[in-house]
Each structure stands twice: as structure tokens, then as C-alpha cells.
Amino acid sequence: MIDPARFYPEEDHPDSGTTMRLWNEILQRLFISKKSRRFVFDRKSFLYGMAASFILMFTIVGMYSTSKFIAERSQPQEIKTDRAYQTAIREFESVAFSVQKASGSPMHDDLSLQRQQRLTYLNGAIDELKEGLNSHDLSPLKRQRLQELYNLKLTLLQEMIQQGDIEL
Secondary structure (H helix, E strand, O other): OOOHHHOOOHHHOOOHHHHHHHHHHHHHHHHHHHHHHHHHHHHHHHHHHHHHHHHHHHHHHHHHHHHHHHHHHOOOHHHHHHHHHHHHHHHHHHHHHHHHHHHOOOOOOHHHHHHHHHHHHHHHHHHHHHHHOOOOOOOHHHHHHHHHHHHHHHHHHHHHHHHOOOOO
């Protein structure tokens, strides 16, 4: 068996100062090495997670917009026309009445009040017909009645502009 005390010759043993410096250097390098490896590992994990979340987000947004596009393309022409009327009238009213409110010109004569009241009745009739008409109902009679109401509303709005009730 080997005697540990005689395994290395006495001249190969470092002195106490050298041993202390040697162990301090080893400990510093171990600490730095573990710290740097841990930081690199965490950074890689963070970057992979961020990349995966961006890919997932773009995939979900792409699937949503594609499905919405397909759903809109598959609708019948009557529903597209109905939505076009609704959007056009809504945008026109928002612009016209916002300009009127900003200018502060109130409607003061009886004819303008009657036109405003007719507009309110038309809005009510359109809303009532749209409640009874779901988005997939393709009844020609109901669609024709709704288009007539939209035409009446546009005619009334045009008349209100011509008479000065609504200023653009």
C-alpha cells in the first residue's frame, strides 16, 4: 500500500503562501465560471422564450386575420351591400353632425325640427327592421325595405344639407 505522506517528495510540496494563492485562484475561477455559465444559460433561455412568444403571437394574428378574411369573402352580396350602406351612412352622419355641433348652429325653424324628427323616426325604423333581420337572413322583401329606408335617410340628409340644417 502507498503511504500518502511519502507519495510526493518533500521538495514538491508548495509552501503555505503558495498554497493559499493557488486555492484563492481556483475558487475565483470556479465562481466566475459558474456565474458566467449561469448568465449565458439564462440569456439563451430568455431569448428562446421571446422568439417563441413572437412566433406564437404572429401565428395567432395570422390565423385570426385569415379566418376573418375568409368569413367576409364567403358572405353573400346582399349582406355586403347592406354593410356598405350602414357604414357609408354612419360615417356621413358622424362627420355632418360633428361639424354641426362644432359650429354651434342650432336648428331653429319648424321645417328643420320636422326634418330632424323624420330622421329620428327613420333611424328607429331601420333599427327595428335590423333587429328582426339577422345577418344571415336573405329575404328579398326585407332587404328591399331596408334599402328603401336607407335611401330615404340619405335623401333626408341631403335635403337637410341643402336647406342649411347641416353645415359642411
